[in-house]
Amino acid sequence: MTAGDPADGAVPPRRPTMQSDNRDSKALSRREFLGRAAVLSLTATGLLEAVRLGPAAAQTTQKRELIVAQGGDISKFDPHFSTSSNDIRVSFNIFDNLTSRRPNGKLYPALATRWARTAPTTWQFTLRQGVKWHNGDPFTSADAKFSIERTYDPAAKTLVSTVFTTIDRIEAPDASTLRVYTKKPDPLLPARLGFYGGQIVPKKYLEQVGPDQFNAKPVGTGPVRFVSWTKDDKLVLEAAPDYWAGKIDVDRVTFRPVPETAPRVAALLKGEVDAITQLVPDQWDRVNQNPTTRGVGALYAGLYVLAVNSKVKPLDNPLVKQAMSLAIDRTAIVKELWRGRGIVPNGPIAKGDNHFDPSLPPLPFDPPKARARLKEAGYKNEPIYIETTVGYVANDKPMAEAIAAMWKDVGINAVVEVIEYSVRAQKNRERSFKGVFWSDPTSTLGDPDGMMWRLLGPGGPQDYWRHPEFDALGNAARFSLDEKFRGEAYQKMTRIFLEHNPWIVVIQPNEDYGLQRYVEFTPNPNQQFDIRRFNFRMRRA
């Protein structure tokens, strides 16, 4: 804006938090850092603690409306034009996919009732019959074919055109059959269809009204249908009465954006909203101690990592990266910064994914060994940059400061630099990071192929490091139909990974939500926010 009130001109971070944007890039000692973290949490938590609430309310409800407060508003309805988590929380409820990944991590039938591989490169889907779009039109295989083809149709100009690159062509021999031919065997196609890009849109309606009108008044097959949207204020949806999986347990669902953490928690504690997303670790106890509310969480289907630009010296030396990994006290980070709402990972595969190896120990913290590795590497005190954002992933800046202090302790010349979100996006595109940077790889398929290989593979967005054996294994695993072979490949890849650390894996955090006690909701690890019968119910009076 043209003028800023001195008291009101501070710019909140993209996902605003209560942290001060201190641009001091000098590393803090561990104690100073913990002290500062305590002071900061006083501002929000302390104030919340200071305010006591009234007596417990009944733990049942008369409500027929679910009000959800999330950290930001949606930007658009057309599911093929966004992959942001605020948008997909809504679009996954207006629309259905052919398959559905439930909170237990398994794939279930959705608009497809059955699927099977009829040839190495052919998947055949049997579609659900009798499903109606919100405008009354019947759902057929033509919609499914149109929808998937639309994602990579150059004329449609979607933003999810990279999701289905393994598909060669699609046939719809009759109204309830869909045959998908892939270029090579693709064992993960049903999983790909369950995540973003896979939302099925109505062919007839979309062609009739055009993409703009469709985006303004979306029509899906999902459990809720569109009523109204006032940007940054409220989005109103109503339960589809004849949803194929049964009408959901409320009549109305309202999404409200409440960007700041403290007001979002306050709205929950006071009972103005029924559920909040992005419950921060600081507030977990507060919400659980309050008699009318509680927190629920799921281990995030992904990891928070410091991705490494391994082309920059001295990060091209695996020994230096091993030292960096060994010097991080991850247990302290989980305990102090995350209040225990997360776990220490054991490698590049998230717990809960296919081929996660439970026999591997958590990543070790061993400062003497780290010092020895640095010596062996001939490290000459070159600066190692951590380019951190503020609020791109939760706790990114505090974690960067803590890690820099831990690195200093073993003799690494760590330098923290704060960059803006869009600068990070640009550097990501140009691959011009100066050292390490935060990334929150999401496991889109519940499989290492959709996470480590998608991001670190040749030509992937984090292609900073190549290793012939790692590459050969990753490629073979992508197109293999033999799960035993794939498992062994990922085991070998993990060994190579832990030697070279193209990511310095830091934590697998929890995705936490705050709920009124009368709301029964099971969150999905992949940030998908399903409001469906299998995971959502209101406890009635």
Place this chain on the structure above:
Amino acid sequence: MRGFGAFLAYRLFRALIALWLVSTVVFVVMRLSGDPVPLLLPPDAPIAEMERVRHDLGLDRPLPVQYAVFLGNVLRGDFGRSIHFRQPAMEVALSYLPATLELGVVAFLIAVLIAVPIGVFSAIRRNSPLDHAAMGLALIGQSTPTFFLGILFILVLALRFDLFPTSGRGDWRYLVLPAMTLGAFAMASIARITRSAMLEVLRADFIRTARAKGLGEFVVVAKHTLKNAALPILTITGLQFGTLLGGAVVTETVFSWPGMGRLAIQSIYNRDYPVVQSTVFIAAVLFIVINLTLDILYGVLDPRTRETRP
């Protein structure tokens, strides 16, 4: 009235120049500072895909060409399509205007209606306990960060005492806390300026004369002092009003108020050039209208200023 017509025409001409300059600066700065495309696409999108989207949005053309297209479109009233919302940008920005005006005007009214009487009384009862209390409060009001005050209001008045809703927009009850938060700073500075302007005039010879000829204290204060102290008060009030309309980002964020300040900041983060242009344009128009109104009011209040204007 021909003088006034010329004055108005001159001011409008200057306003147009200002609008053009503001738009140009924003155009250049936004395009030099980042690229919206990586923010739109999933992180694994290949370079070719980035280039395709850049081409679709016209961002691959040379900057002067983009600028010429932009100016041509603006002259036809077309501010482009929002990259983030996929809707006409001006339409998006204008849909935030009612909420902005509602909050800004109410905050402004609260500020003025409380601050001016306090400032006047502080000046009359200078160095009294009332004066000290009021100015102490004003100092606190001016130095408390908005986000702190807002969250304090939410936790105490909304959560603890259950007087108002915590956040969002609805009936008048939703307006109270954000308006008080937003108005606090303006209130404090208007009160302080009012007090010092009043003190300045109270020291003047003609006030002593007025008292000497036996006028009542009310007439001295209301008619002689306040009217002569009005110019600085009007100036600060006008400036504060503009700021309340344009700079309420933090208040809007804390209270989830769907206002234009928040839209502008989010659009900057998203590198949504057309929406940034539209919000800046609206804010600039508001400022220009406020300044113009002030200039006219100056003339009404103080005839001397009329001659000095072109």
